[in-house]
Amino acid sequence: MQSEATVTVEPSGDPSEKAALRRELLAARAALTGRDTAAEDLARAALELDELAGASTVAAYVSVGREPGTRALLDALRARGVRVLLPVLLPDNDLDWAVYEGGEGLARAGRGLLEPTGPRLGPDAVCDADAVLLPGLAVDGRGMRLGRGGGSYDRVLARLGRAGARPALVVLLYANEVVARVPEEPHDHPVHAVVTPDGVTRFGPA
Template identity: 45%
Template sequence: MDKLTLRATIEAARASIPGEKRHAASVQIRESLLERPWVQMAGLVACYWSVGTEPATHGLVFALWKHGATVILPVLRDDDDLDWAVYDGPDTLAPGRFGIMEPVDTRRGVDAVRTAALVIVPALAVDRTTGVRLGRGGGSYDRALARVGPNVPTVALLHEGELLDDVPAESHDLAVRYAATPEGIFKTATAEV
């Protein structure tokens, strides 16, 4: 299946998940992540503010922040690259491009993600073997992942059934080391931690 078809298929499947089931799945993902020592010990976490039918990250971001982590969230630049700014509670967000909530804090630059001890990214699917993630097609997170150190845990959040045996990939598509689903957290072949 090509990327466009797979994206459309996954988007339709996500839209059919009842809201209460999506919420319960997001809670399961959050709790599974918060149990991991490499999440608990991460002093600086790069995450994202979920939208639409994505696994919800609002509770995860808040929990990480309340437990003492510094959480940076992306700010979409005009060139579709990701700048980063610090989340300092739910009242420190404002709508950015496309209405996506972004921190109002000082921008830290595209390289701020290099200093993160944990990077959590959105995905529509992840290849269970290679770790290649299917995004929405803009390339923003591939650019961000290219800046992440080789030993930093990178995690894509997925709904049930989105960890696949085969995800189409191109040379610019980058892998994640873990996929977090309601069923648990799965290592890909790229996981070293």
């Protein structure tokens, strides 16, 4: 299990507060140990979610750097017969999608990302997902998620809303990143659940 780090969070809608909090969270994440074990525990906890147990298509992502590891979870979902969609970053920071075909079907892309090499399905492909696994830096007791600030997943969530799609929204974090409150802006969307290596916390029905 990873070591704990404490992050102090004050509520605010000020973007500068978000930036300061992101720096603090990234520093705390850099100090964590035991990430391989944490990735295995994260996969085990996520696979117990009813929303994933009954899903035929899941939109996910490949973890990089100090993010909670997702590779074990991706492989387990694929072994179940789930169609796993992975993002491909577009020049305007929007996301295209392609099917995960295993580790051999991933290639290093810009910004240190690992992306699928298969046929692109278009940005709207995410609307077919039964569940969307979201990266982030923190989530609070209301289910409000703090992302990295690039805006890619804000576009994804807006696209889902326009399409009337209502997949389960699940953010993957370390246990210490579930906090009392994070800053929010009008475009921010709550998630339905957070999965950490310690287990699952739900915020509302999917």
